[in-house]
Amino acid sequence: MRTAPRALATVALTVAAGLVVSAVPAHAAPRFTPGAPGAGDPYFPDMGNGGYDVAHYDVSLRYTPANKGIKATTRVQAKATQHLSRFNLDFLGPLKVHSVTVNGKAAAFRRTGAQELVITPKQGLRKGKRFTVAVSYSGVPQRIDDETLGTSGWVATDDGAVALNQPFGTATWMPVNDTPRDKASYSFALTVPKDLQALSNGDFAGRKTSGGLTTWRWEMPRPMASELAMVAIGRYNLTWGRTPKGVPNITAIDSKLDTAVDQGKNFHKLTADITDWGSKLFGKYPFGSTGGIVDAIGVGYALETQGRPVYDRINRPGVNPSASLVAHEIGHQWFGNSVTPEQWKDIWLNEGFATYTEWLQSEQSGGDTAQQIFDEVYATPAGDALWQVKVADPGRDDIYAHAVYDRGAMTLHAVRQTVGDKKFFQLLSTWYARNRDGNVTTADFVAHAKKYGDAKRLDALFNKWIHTTGKPAL
Numbered sequence: 001m002r003t004a005p006r007a008l009a010t011v012a013l014t015v016a017a018g019l020v021v022s023a024v025p026a027h028a029a030p031r032f033t034p035g036a037p038g039a040g041d042p043y044f045p046d047m048g049n050g051g052y053d054v055a056h057y058d059v060s061l062r063y064t065p066a067n068k069g070i071k072a073t074t075r076v077q078a079k080a081t082q083h084l085s086r087f088n089l090d091f092l093g094p095l096k097v098h099s100v101t102v103n104g105k106a107a108a109f110r111r112t113g114a115q116e117l118v119i120t121p122k123q124g125l126r127k128g129k130r131f132t133v134a135v136s137y138s139g140v141p142q143r144i145d146d147e148t149l150g151t152s153g154w155v156a157t158d159d160g161a162v163a164l165n166q167p168f169g170t171a172t173w174m175p176v177n178d179t180p181r182d183k184a185s186y187s188f189a190l191t192v193p194k195d196l197q198a199l200s201n202g203d204f205a206g207r208k209t210s211g212g213l214t215t216w217r218w219e220m221p222r223p224m225a226s227e228l229a230m231v232a233i234g235r236y237n238l239t240w241g242r243t244p245k246g247v248p249n250i251t252a253i254d255s256k257l258d259t260a261v262d263q264g265k266n267f268h269k270l271t272a273d274i275t276d277w278g279s280k281l282f283g284k285y286p287f288g289s290t291g292g293i294v295d296a297i298g299v300g301y302a303l304e305t306q307g308r309p310v311y312d313r314i315n316r317p318g319v320n321p322s323a324s325l326v327a328h329e330i331g332h333q334w335f336g337n338s339v340t341p342e343q344w345k346d347i348w349l350n351e352g353f354a355t356y357t358e359w360l361q362s363e364q365s366g367g368d369t370a371q372q373i374f375d376e377v378y379a380t381p382a383g384d385a386l387w388q389v390k391v392a393d394p395g396r397d398d399i400y401a402h403a404v405y406d407r408g409a410m411t412l413h414a415v416r417q418t419v420g421d422k423k424f425f426q427l428l429s430t431w432y433a434r435n436r437d438g439n440v441t442t443a444d445f446v447a448h449a450k451k452y453g454d455a456k457r458l459d460a461l462f463n464k465w466i467h468t469t470g471k472p473a474l
């Protein structure tokens, strides 16, 4: 491109005004290309996207009970990891996108495939440059009912909604780079009629009522995988406090389920005690606050949503989650949430560890020992499905297989037997300390464990417990 003197003067002025305008000759101009439409997970190829790295999501969402709809704006702060001509966010279902801006300027957008929101900014985004995307949208979000993985996403309840998003589902209510390998911090401003409560991940950052509506603010300043984002709207009885060690603790029980004497107080205390117990065992609690939400949802599971798990207790009024279940979900705060598998095939690094946390909670509170539980599970006949799954690569439809949980926990117990108690508990706490807020693979864990014991024996152990099928000989 030839540049006339007058144009040069314009460039100089624009640069002085703080805008980024390139004056480099044409032969040095970067080639802008589209970001990938997936993040490369073999189980979920459409999930996540390439070409950028998200630093922060700011979600501002208003819920209207009359039509169970939402009106929202999500702002995404990201950094380009290639010269981007366009890029995708994941966005799924019937919500209507009204506008998209990139760095404050209107950007072209279209929706393709099952979950792609394709955004083309006015100008290419240079590699290494930070940019902000704002997406405004509205409608009635729809949950996902997957044939093998069950329900996730925005789930309407009789008095509001709960968003539970593992493995996918976040894209049903906010545009997102929906891959666990792109962790980011989150801010939520949730506006609901003042007779409802709205909870989310992390730290309470205030609430304000005006014109019959209350806006609840929540902050998750530490990196969070998108699948761990959570919103819970409904009529809750809230209990506010701190654990004995001083971690802020906010728990909530759906008012219809909160029917037993001291139920809220008991659930609050159980959450507090298990949070502090985990800190003693694994290292300082990973987040700025803890808690839990008990609601009537109908999904049939509890989920370790970051900093504040959700327990579905539909049709169980007056009955709190068990210590074992709370130990599982709070255990995930270290294993799965703070230390997050990069790929879904490694989900045993979440579930095996959370299940083993249950075993340890039992052992250390006077129940069955981990050895007793191991023996009981090991007695499962050789023909059972427990022995037919490759724990460290179970397949897309088997990420929640019983084997991933129980055989995953058995693997950890086998490591404990091999290296001894002292080294085993060191190994667990250093695994957390070294990978806090990060992403990991099974190979990382195997390499880590081998620092604490005989490498050959441990290789053989992992090979028979997680890399192959069949009932391992003891």
Ligand SMILES: [Zn+2]
Residues within 6 Å of the ligand: 304, 328, 332, 350, 351, 354
């Ligand atoms: Zn779990």
